[in-house]
Amino acid sequence: MFKRTAITKCILLSAVLLPCALPASAATILRLAYAENSQPVKDALQYLGKAVEEKTNGEVKVQFFPDGQLGGERELVEMTQVGVVDITKVSSGLMESFSPVYGVFSLPYLFESQQSFYKVMEDPTIMNTVYQSTEHLGFTGVGWYDSGARSFYMSEKPVQSLADLKGKKIRVMQSETSIRTMKLLGASPIAMGQSEVYTSLQQGIIDGAENNEFALTIARHGEVAPYYTYDEHTRIPDIVLMSNMTKKKLTPTQLQALEEAVKESTELEKAKWADEMNKTRQLAESEFGVKFFHVDHAEFKQAVQPIYDDLQSKPELYSLYQKINQIQ
Template sequence: MKKRNLIFILLFICFSGVLVGCSRNNANVAEADETMVLRYAYADNSQPVIDSMNEFGSLVEEKTDGEVVIEYFPDGQLGGEGELIELTQTGGIDFTKVNAAALESFSETYQIFNVPYLFDSEQHFFNVMENEDIMNEIYQSTADLGFVGLTYYDSGQRSFYMKDGPVETLDDLKGKKIRTMESETATKMMNLLGASAVPMGSDEVFTSLQSNLIDGSENNEFVLYTAGHGEVAKYYSYDEHTRVPDIVIMNDSLKERLTDKQYEAVIEAAEESTQFEKEVFKEAVEEEKEIAAEEHNVQFNEVDNSEFREAVQPLHDQFQNDEDTSEIYNKIRLMGEE
């Protein structure tokens, strides 16, 4: 069914007349006197991320003097993150923005971001994400699949939010059914913390909380008011177990359709949109917390996460000792000691 849906979407893109890419598959370089329309699709997102994706489009148009424009397909119009990655692979779209966890099934390298307490601080996270030596390796790990990473957006820290009370110690998680991202690493983390992992898509979480299918979930603060989860889960506990970035990916053949100047403009626009996102995201988080507390009476509490860190140490050992991940794991951890 998923493959059939993808074929339908591709046919829609090709025959709708809105998008120009399918009619010029053989073009290697854009003509200087015509406007190239690039397609950017994304699923549901918080407003600061949406604003940042729009900023990217504005910057591309500005830096190319209108030769390249971005057309958006928002809010899952062309599918969820899995479908959007596949459309980027095939060239059905040119860009999408997905959570790094969604890329695990395409490149095992992206698993590194789901290692709990990989980053010692927010600044450690930013230092790693803006380190070319580390990130170029990760971004290029999917080149043979037809797409590459372009930049990242801060998605904040991820902590637990529950229906029946705060999480203050590991005992508060024992036996609880907690939604996780559909990630093998995230599932292992939850089991090490003593909870029962329930992998599911983000669109299923609200009804699962309502129906008591799960006792809680984990995410950043934007699920509380923007996604409405604070209506049923009123306890948000800052154990801050992971910082999983959003990744903007691009069809790898796009650079063959752009002039060198246009391609450089896309790269610059992506990097500048990331710096824009860092600022608006931080401001929006504080606003989200205030509204969630006022509208849904969500309570926030700090957590001494030392026992949480100790409990998930086996995952650190796994990534440090695996020959495929040890080099990048050690590079990231060493940056926290600088």
């Protein structure tokens, strides 16, 4: 799975990050690294660290490497595989390249509502299958955070019906499902890095993009694409990962404390996410002049039906999709 450069980086970081020999009574230090993130996620991860220390009476402490200090999300997953990083948080969109079952979250219009999404994410019969799907790779999922719903925002005019997407160049993530979704909706998908989106919108290279509302303000995309339409085609959660090696160095009691801390941090993040979203919408309207629109999802869902028709050729993914549908 590794490229040689990734292996070399992990070896070098191991020498730098692994602590020197400590007395038997010293605390176990867990290295938690993450890339750039929204404030609610950062707050949740900070809470996780404090909660772990409190719940273990100082036996386990968390050392943070924030904001891409150790690399991007793919690099962090690879470091978690070999135990250089103990815990990380990445998008489940990236995880699809490590385990196909994570692709279920890229399916368009999968969730009926935010409440349905939360119900699925908190169901162990579904999520344990997802979390454990990477155990053979050296890590597993231990929790999740809300990352909002992805919707369209455009530079010239809003998307108010399916016809408004026809022929429009839309920036998407480098995801096979995302690209196919845009094609079925009549748009022309353009895969590019997030850092290129603002200039591409400004110069007319693309007509629009799709993301949650934070993109309008934090990335300032609202300045060049002031029409945001809530079609909410995907809800792609963030996933908290832990190295298998980390599990081996924690006692059962310490591991239970960590799992409790993750769950508590998820509840904190959900509350903070909702609050920040309200502030972001207000800021987007007042400071960036963004106008918000809502559409009937029916014709959009009908357009992407071929994706679901083809799911039966992927038994594991189809089974997971059926379970999700049953509990919504």
